[in-house]
Amino acid sequence: MRRIxxxxxxxxxxxxxxxxxFGMGGSSGAGGMIQRDASVNDPPAPAIxxxxxxxxxxxxxxxxNGDSRVLIDGGPDAxxxxxxxxxxxxxxxxxxxxxxxxxxxxxxxxxxxxxDSRRHIRIRYFFEDKDPSAASTLARxxxxxxxxxxxxxxQYRSTDDPCGDGEAMCTITLRGGATMHxxxxxxxxxxxxxxxxxxxxxxxxxxxxTMWIAGDAEHSAIAHFEAEGYAVNxxxxxxxxxxxxxxxxxxxxxxxxxxxxxxxxxxxxxAVNDYGHMHQQAKAEYRNAGVQWYRTDQNGTVTIQSPxxxxxxxxxxxxxxxxxxxxxxxxxASARGCAxxxx
Ligand SMILES: [Zn+2]
Numbered sequence: 001m002r003r004i005x006x007x008x009x010x011x012x013x014x015x016x017x018x019x020x021x022f023g024m025g026g027s028s029g030a031g032g033m034i035q036r037d038a039s040v041n042d043p044p045a046p047a048i049x050x051x052x053x054x055x056x057x058x059x060x061x062x063x064x065n066g067d068s069r070v071l072i073d074g075g076p077d078a079x080x081x082x083x084x085x086x087x088x089x090x091x092x093x094x095x096x097x098x099x100x101x102x103x104x105x106x107x108x109x110x111x112x113x114x115x116d117s118r119r120h121i122r123i124r125y126f127f128e129d130k131d132p133s134a135a136s137t138l139a140r141x142x143x144x145x146x147x148x149x150x151x152x153x154x155q156y157r158s159t160d161d162p163c164g165d166g167e168a169m170c171t172i173t174l175r176g177g178a179t180m181h182x183x184x185x186x187x188x189x190x191x192x193x194x195x196x197x198x199x200x201x202x203x204x205x206x207x208x209x210t211m212w213i214a215g216d217a218e219h220s221a222i223a224h225f226e227a228e229g230y231a232v233n234x235x236x237x238x239x240x241x242x243x244x245x246x247x248x249x250x251x252x253x254x255x256x257x258x259x260x261x262x263x264x265x266x267x268x269x270x271a272v273n274d275y276g277h278m279h280q281q282a283k284a285e286y287r288n289a290g291v292q293w294y295r296t297d298q299n300g301t302v303t304i305q306s307p308x309x310x311x312x313x314x315x316x317x318x319x320x321x322x323x324x325x326x327x328x329x330x331x332x333a334s335a336r337g338c339a340x341x342x343x
Pocket of ligand 1: 058059104106107216245246
């Protein structure tokens with residue numbers, strides 16, 4: 001009984017600490033921003049849910065922790081993401097953080113419906129590289145973001161200066177107590193894939209749940225993550241690695257897997273794609289490093305859940321069973337194909 005009471009007290013304390021937190025600061029943790037919009041009697045639960053959404057050939061990751069909601073990329077299809085926003089109950093909600101990892105349409109097109117006025121979705125922070133682009137769909141998205149800056153105090157941040165304080169890393173505390181580190185990408189000019197921002201999600205502690213997400217980062221961007229010191233701070237070792245670049249062989253290196261040491265990789269891709277994803281070489285590298293994988297084209301949406309308490313661990317559940325699966329488009333990339341490929 002005594003032990004139960006202590007556990008309840010500890011949970012309550014954790015809830016109070018986590019309550020209302022949504023602080024952002026550079027790597028020093030400076031410059032907090034606190035939002036309090038929940039009832040004191042109703043502390044948000046610390047549970048973390050991450051969904052690698054099945055959006056076809058593209059990326060979209062939705063994170064929910066406490067009352068905080070984060071979307072990293074929106075996939076290639078606005079209608080599909082609109083359907084997902086409906087089914088996830090995200091209309092009339094606040095999306096605390098939206099991150100466009102880099103400026104390719106298979107990542108940004110699905111972000112458009114967030115701004116449909118009929119959905120009444122409020123967005124607090126929008127991150128992207130802000131690199132010049134001639135793409136009309138991206139211009140539309142940027143117009144929507146800028147108009148929200150004016151009308152709804154959206155904070156529009158460059159991934160090159162994610163906290164707006166000159167620091168390479170911006171740490172955000174979500175309202176359930178999880179933290180998210182947003183890391184400055186390889187400097188411009190670089191091809192869009194290599195401008196992909198890296199994001200590390202950490203549960204209550206590293207024994208709770210950790211995940212690394214870095215868009216379509218290819219070899220030079222992956223080398224940059226280590227050169228920039230991210231392997232030391234915030235650390236790259238994680239439970240789950242979002243397979244960079246849809247399982248392309250240019251999105252993984254043996255060194256990357258040595259640094260991240262994931263148990264699982266999750267690749268987001270369409271079953272029929274022109275790029276040969278997942279590449280045979282990438283699967284071989286995962287296999288050699290003892291990394292198991294799920295892939296959205298075969299497994300559907302992959303859901304990761306953690307109670308969000310220190311040392312609580314996590315579960316990873318595909319919508320359709322089977323691990324380390326192959327897909328109909330998988331092929332061996334030529335060395336040239338491995339070095340190229342944009343989407
Ligand atoms: Zn992509």
